[in-house]
Amino acid sequence: MAPSAPAAGPALPVLGGKKSSYRERVADALRAALIAGELRPGEVYSAPGLATRFGVSATPVREAMLDLAKEGLVDTVPNKGFRVTVVTxxxxxxxxxxxxxxxxxxxxxxxxxxxxxxxxxxxxxxxxxxxxxxxxxxxxxxxxxxxxxxxxxxxxxxxxxxxxxxxxxxxxxxxxxxxxxxxxxxxxxxxxxxxxxxxxxxxxxxxxxxxxxxxxxxxxxxxxxxx
Incomplete structure (x- = not known):
């Protein structure tokens, strides 16, 4: 799976800090990036591409994106990654x-x-x-x-x-x-x-x-x- 191009703007923060779970920390940062508009609506992002920006493996990123999919913030795109949902x-x-x-x-x-x-x-x-x-x-x-x-x-x-x-x-x-x-x-x-x-x-x-x-x-x- 080829990483998608990074979104414009500052990179997401490297993991570390208060929470013990990478998955939780990644989900929080991805959610914040979605809200801030750094991850753009309609764009497809791969877990490896986002993992590069976090400086971690793709697994916690993929798991975090699945959590965000349950919240309706992204949709899964088979064999490509995750598409940011559009808000009207x-x-x-x-x-x-x-x-x-x-x-x-x-x-x-x-x-x-x-x-x-x-x-x-x-x-x-x-x-x-x-x-x-x-x-x-x-x-x-x-x-x-x-x-x-x-x-x-x-x-x-x-x-x-x-x-x-x-x-x-x-x-x-x-x-x-x-x-x-x-x-x-x-x-x-x-x-x-x-x-x-x-x-x-x-x-x-x-x-x-x-x-x-x-x-x-x-x-x-x-x-x-x-x-």
Missing amino acids: EKQLDEYTHVRALIEIPTTVGLARTADPVSLEALRPAAREIVAAAAAGDLVAYVEADTRFHLGLLALAGNAHLVEVVGDLRKRARLYGLTALAESGRLLSSAQEHLELLDALLARDEAAVHTVMTRHLGHVRGMWAAHD
């Missing part, structure tokens, strides 16, 4: 609408109920998002962004809500991230995470609502735009 404009609108219905009121409610210590515990992830944006590392950006937002929602104490939002985030495609990073605008969007934390710690519900509404507007209005 209508689907992106629907995902963002549902996220807004869930995340805005839930986050505003946290301004009343969240423990300040638990909120402060999210600041390192918020800083990771800013650092990744400054470095133009889109995969690290998406991974840190996911940890921050799902960690924040978890403070509401509703595990099913977190699962639903997590699934919507996996299915989204942020095609405009590369252009935003190159123009410097991604950094200002990243800094909204710190702004949100400050508003939550200040118990300022109006400010939390404003920041969250603006932030989700970026997801659909700016980040989901095709090149």
Whole structure:
């Protein structure tokens, strides 16, 4: 099986770090690359080709892609590899609408109920998002962004809500991230995470609502735009 040509943009990160399973780590990085738009919709990628970018054998990559296929993020292409599924404009609108219905009121409610210590515990992830944006590392950006937002929602104490939002985030495609990073605008969007934390710690519900509404507007209005 011949490796497919690498996608444009920065290479995926070399494996290592927190998780013990290569398969889990590869799946997380591939998922982030899909969301960031580094792996393009409709393109077919071979496991050996992606394994070269990870610096590991093809086996954990192939297993991770099978996991992503179960999530509906890729389709298997016999004797070739995996094709990234296409997300339509209508689907992106629907995902963002549902996220807004869930995340805005839930986050505003946290301004009343969240423990300040638990909120402060999210600041390192918020800083990771800013650092990744400054470095133009889109995969690290998406991974840190996911940890921050799902960690924040978890403070509401509703595990099913977190699962639903997590699934919507996996299915989204942020095609405009590369252009935003190159123009410097991604950094200002990243800094909204710190702004949100400050508003939550200040118990300022109006400010939390404003920041969250603006932030989700970026997801659909700016980040989901095709090149």
